[in-house]
Amino acid sequence: MENLGIDLRIIVAYLVNFAILAVILWMVAYKPVLAMLERRRQEISDGLAAADKVRAEAEEEREKFEGELTAVKQSSQEEASRIAKVTEGMREKILADARQEAEAIKTKARADIEAERQALQAEVQRQVADLTVVLTRKIVSQSINETQHRELVDKFLAEMGD
Numbered sequence: 001m002e003n004l005g006i007d008l009r010i011i012v013a014y015l016v017n018f019a020i021l022a023v024i025l026w027m028v029a030y031k032p033v034l035a036m037l038e039r040r041r042q043e044i045s046d047g048l049a050a051a052d053k054v055r056a057e058a059e060e061e062r063e064k065f066e067g068e069l070t071a072v073k074q075s076s077q078e079e080a081s082r083i084a085k086v087t088e089g090m091r092e093k094i095l096a097d098a099r100q101e102a103e104a105i106k107t108k109a110r111a112d113i114e115a116e117r118q119a120l121q122a123e124v125q126r127q128v129a130d131l132t133v134v135l136t137r138k139i140v141s142q143s144i145n146e147t148q149h150r151e152l153v154d155k156f157l158a159e160m161g162d
Contacts, residue, residue, distance in 0.1 A: 125157055128153075128157070129150065129153040129154065129157065132153050132156075133146065133149050133150070136149065
């Protein structure tokens with residue numbers, strides 16, 4: 001092999017040097033690089049786990065918030081419904097009170113009108129009786145006492161009222 005220019009000692013020396021260099025690189029560079037890559041992989045894994053945890057917590061919070069929001073909406077709808085019912089009840093009560101008051105006013109007005117009518121009728125009867133007495137005296141020209149005459153007129157009016 002020497003004819004070819006290959007020296008076996010040099011090849012062995014190259015192989016030994018390569019093996020020593022490979023061992024030194026493996027100890028100095030490969031192990032720390034592997035450790036660094038493992039730490040980096042672990043950090044990424046921890047980051048992803050933390051992100052998943054935060055995402056899950058955010059989802060729980062969102063669901064909790066939506067549940068509370070739904071409860072608040074339902075509560076506000078129930079409160080609005082209750083207020084509407086109370087308002088309707090108040091409206092009905094006010095209308096009933098107004099109807100009752102109007103009926104009372106109408107009844108009182110009818111009673112007042114009836115009393116006024118009776119008072120006017122009594123006044124008319126009294127005036128008719130007085131006129132009758134005066135006219136009768138003038139026509140008959142006789143003198144009967146007023147009490148007797150009043151009795152006659154009252155009797156006449158009572159007969160007419162029947």
